[in-house]
Amino acid sequence: MSEDRARILSLIAEGKITAEEGSRLLDALETHRTQAAPAEPPARSGSTGAPKFMYVKVVSTKGDNVNVKIPLGLVRAGLKLTSLIPPQAMEQINTQMAASGMSIDFANLKQEDIEELIESLREMEVNVDSKNGDNVRVYCA
């Protein structure tokens, strides 16, 4: 663990900074740390065009951070595949999902619905701050 990261985490543990402030500091540290970090998306308020990637960022106070960058084309291809699943298998899937509390019928998912869903993901952002200071952020750009 780098010295800067350890210092930030100790400040959080001592309560001198909040988890949100620590998360921002760790994010700023990450963008300068390695060349291989995922590229930051352009400013979202001025972005044009369909989103291309889904970003999942997890910042943990224990020092375990995860950054995942997924092409939205993969999500789109996966959604298209669900509409091609055989009817018998789809019935079983829908039954299992309904039992889990998710009543989504993928068989009725049309191409235009998928494109509209991908386009609307541009405005989606999920930001979760847990009690122990962990932060999870999911967004598309």
Add this chain to the structure above:
Amino acid sequence: MNAPPVVVDVRVAEAAGRKVHLWLPVFVLWPLLLLVGGLAIAAAVLVDAALFAMGRPYRFTALVLGCFDAVGEARGTQVLIDSKGRSVDVTVR
């Protein structure tokens, strides 16, 4: 439809200073993928034809092509895991 991934780049860096860089040439699997894909598409076409003859058309061919489309769209996926003392970066190019 995009081409399948060409390379998987794996970088591991440890706090002790040791770094490992693996460059996995996935493109060497393309001939095998072509063979398997060809067989799968041929089988899917036969099944679709049989189902159509029975009056129950189904798109198994589209399903197989969709699977290949999904594999091609995996290019650009990047996973960066930073844990205590170790950083792992996996990029699919």
